[in-house]
Amino acid sequence: MKRIGYSNCTLIVNGNNSILIDTGVRGFLKSITRMIRQNRLSLSDIRLIILTHVHYDHTGNLHQLKKLTGARVLVHKNEFENLKNGYMPIPGGQRFLVKLVSDLGKMFVSGFASPKPFTADIVNENEYDLSSYGINGKVISTPGHSPGSQSVIVGKKIIAGDCFMNMNYGVVFPHFAENPLLLLDSWKSILDSGIEEIYPGHGNILKAEKAYPVFMKWKKKLKTDSY
Numbered sequence: 001m002k003r004i005g006y007s008n009c010t011l012i013v014n015g016n017n018s019i020l021i022d023t024g025v026r027g028f029l030k031s032i033t034r035m036i037r038q039n040r041l042s043l044s045d046i047r048l049i050i051l052t053h054v055h056y057d058h059t060g061n062l063h064q065l066k067k068l069t070g071a072r073v074l075v076h077k078n079e080f081e082n083l084k085n086g087y088m089p090i091p092g093g094q095r096f097l098v099k100l101v102s103d104l105g106k107m108f109v110s111g112f113a114s115p116k117p118f119t120a121d122i123v124n125e126n127e128y129d130l131s132s133y134g135i136n137g138k139v140i141s142t143p144g145h146s147p148g149s150q151s152v153i154v155g156k157k158i159i160a161g162d163c164f165m166n167m168n169y170g171v172v173f174p175h176f177a178e179n180p181l182l183l184l185d186s187w188k189s190i191l192d193s194g195i196e197e198i199y200p201g202h203g204n205i206l207k208a209e210k211a212y213p214v215f216m217k218w219k220k221k222l223k224t225d226s227y
């Protein structure tokens with residue numbers, strides 16, 4: 001995993017069947033190509049680009065990387081159209097301040113979270129098996145932060161996009177979530193699945209057990225009795 005601007009990109013190294021997850025913030029293309037080369041891969045070794053979701057800070061270098069690598073691009077069905085049309089509404093905020101910022105954002109820069117229009121090659125309906133890339137892993141739906149948020153599971157690790165954030169001030173329930181209850185459900189299924197390590201969309205890798213108390217706190221806060 002590598003920080004590209006303020007977002008993370010993750011590379012699953014597997015020779016000429018390697019996979020790149022997310023494409024970071026625009027303007028940081030060189031950091032990504034360097035990461036690929038540092039892993040002794042050439043750009044054409046990237047066969048698949050998986051988008052955890054299509055917000056601008058995860059799709060910033062998508063067009064160039066598609067051109068440079070020739071990789072196929074996988075997006076969740078719930079965001080295929082958003083990506084194609086280059087429109088993604090900014091998610092609502094959780095905390096008051098963030099909510100304020102988010103509301104202001106909606107008012108003044110509607111479409112601020114949007115990607116550049118792009119037509120993906122593969123649509124994940126719900127789950128997508130990676131064995132055809134020689135990788136014992138899969139892409140699963142983890143909605144909440146955005147409707148088509150998806151995560152990649154390899155062994156006991158999950159590359160979770162903005163389903164999780166682990167900033168300097170600790171593990172957080174992402175303050176920008178379109179559907180917090182759905183996000184909580186996604187957290188629950190991930191934490192229940194025996195995953196040990198979480199690669200978040202922003203911030204550092206974290207142990208799943210660190211997220212558990214945060215889950216309990218938000219479960220209470222969102223006053224859900226569905227568990």
Ligand SMILES: [Zn+2]
Nearest residue numbers: 053055145162
């Ligand atoms: Zn996002």
